[in-house]
Amino acid sequence: MPALDGVLVVDFGQYLAGPFGPMIMGDLGAEVIKVEPVHGDGMRLAGKPFFGCQRGKRSIALDLKTPRGLALGEALVERADIVHHNMTAGVANKLGIGYADCKRLNPDVVYCNTWAYGLEGPLAHFGGLDPLYQASAGLEYEAGAAHTGNDPLYYRFGMCDAANAMLSVVGSLAALYHQRRTGEGQMLWTSLMDGGAVFASDALLVDGEVVPRPRLDQGLHGTAACYRLYATQDGWIQIAAVTEADWMALCAALNAPELADDARFAVATLRAEHREQLETLLVPRFLARTSISWTHALDDAGVPNEIPLDSLGGELVLNDADNVALGMVAEYEHPMMGTLRQFGELIQFSETPGVISRPPPLVGQHTREILEWLGCDAAEIDGLKNDGVVTWPGDEYPWAV
């Protein structure tokens, strides 16, 4: 039985920062019902990012803007442990699924809203996409080494969305744990803006002054001479010679006793101070041998290192025998797209193993069975569909997958 067995998450979210959190809660054993508009989640057009946030869920497609559709949404809220969405200010209230509405229907409910900016404040009424918060948290400035005169650089992982979603998982589960112990539900919120800030949480001011943190070189190789990528004869190597013992081992592997004796590089603080001089000495040395030769030499000497993997867009990682054997790859059959593969279990439990078995749902794929579970009979269900209140795929599938 998985850890969150019996927990029902009703997911009214679209795009990324809403849906990703419920997907992770689904991996942990929660039952997740995705409530999407009758024309489908707007993110479906994007392909990969949509698939990445939807596995394990069942979809009911309904029009919350109709009274009968709202009544069905309310019936789901009544049964929910957690209601989760990423609508912008006022939208949920207008639809009739704001916190006050949900609390009236289900007094103990945990209600989570993932925002772009935040609940209140000068920009709270704005929506927004991940790049804005990579900018506001300094991620793009540092990623591109803009202090060297480079352009700022966007991280293509879209990780502020994921951070917002994961903060919402931690917050929702903390609220659920509190609810299980006290019987009291509550509302919580997280934001893309705060998620971005967590990524730069090593930033610190003392008496208002900047405390310097390690920065990238202009070539985007790393943050220190001994913690960076070096080009080799045929590729690359990442080294992490962090301790003094690692440094001595690196000098040995490089067959460079003169570096070990050089007073400029005697301890880590001096190596940081003379970073460019040291890098100038190390760059040509690493160019002299192949990556595989270096990794063996560095391993033998005891220097932490890895050859950067070109995974061909993840294919090599998702097909790696160890990753598959350890459950870190999930594979499922999609009714239209064939076999899908994505990362699998990110957290493993000795007593309550998770189960990942269901592909991202089609628009309204589970409308019928969810309506039956809510107690609707066949005539009612057909009536709802004929009136455009709900939908599900028939012989034709007119929506984005």
Add this chain to the structure above:
Amino acid sequence: MGALDGVKILDLSWGIAGPLGVLLLAEQGADVIKVEPPGGDPFRAYSGYAVWNRSRRSVTIDLKSAAGLDAFGRLVDDADVLVETFRPGVTDRLGIGYDALHARNPRLVYLSCPGYPEGHRLAPRPGYDALIQASSGQQWEQPGWRMGPIFLHMPMPSMGATFLIPSGILSALISREATGRGQHVRTSLFQGALLYTTQIWQHVENAPAAFHDLMGKSYPPGVHQQMLFECANGEWVHTSVMSGLTPTESQDHLLGLDDAPDPYEFMALPPDERQAFTDRRREGYKTHDRAELVANFQAHNHAIEAVITMEEALGATGAPHPQLLANGMIATVEDSELGTTTQIGVPINLQSTPGAIQGPQPLPGAHNREILGGLGYSDAEISTITGGSR
């Protein structure tokens, strides 16, 4: 009160993911004791340490001594959660592995977060963040100003595990409410890296090439990178097509490009004319002061942010970011070592049980007497347990 009041956590972790993951629980009310080796956590000098290790007490324990192990066991008897980030096998050698501690306290939730998962061929290898960026394929996924792998300044594997650690702990605590039993919960920095591949690593058997191209890696870097614009004085902004609001004036008009085609006309232009206009637009941005541009765009319902450093967001060069401030994310912490510091606040907002910073990073062993004395140990015994450190 906090949502996690009464939850006792022993934090044996070091680096980024363990301390920061535990912080998310500490600031929702969990009582965290950082267990440090004699001499203190070797990573104290790292940037971010003071932030990631705040809101907890510290005890130094020499786990290699019988007295230290005995005292540690008594802390375990009273704990709900233990968090450790050693390489697989190390805790068993120390005598504090899952099996031993589970036998002692069956309600204990024992979370392990090494670099690589136990049983993986890479598990014996060092688990520094940058090494996992490399081995998990993330460096190759990021395009930059040259071909080849790009070092990720943001420690991505650690920042993924940061969220997996508290998620796993809370799931196990919720499960324990039903079963009465704790368990071994395992994640890793490697799995943390995988968390952020959710938008880009999908194997889809029947997908057309366009499915991969849309958000794929490209040179020069793709869609969102093209929305970064240089303003006057070498400063930058990032704009977005989606603000959730209805713009009251087009971006081009706000830039002073009054003859700009509307978006549909623009899309219909031949590629060379489109490029020519895009170049004009880039030049247009350069004639505007960043602060004025941001204010003007936002006043007309356009999504835009200045590309700043996190230190600027915290207020290093003027007013802090107004929304970060409104979110309670600019915190002042009196640090016994550093003085008056400005740090991020609490990023999870529970409305009925609000979280709060519980205090600055503790000095190593700052609570030795309080914690070990509380267990009934004498000063002489405390000296032995702590390896004479304090």
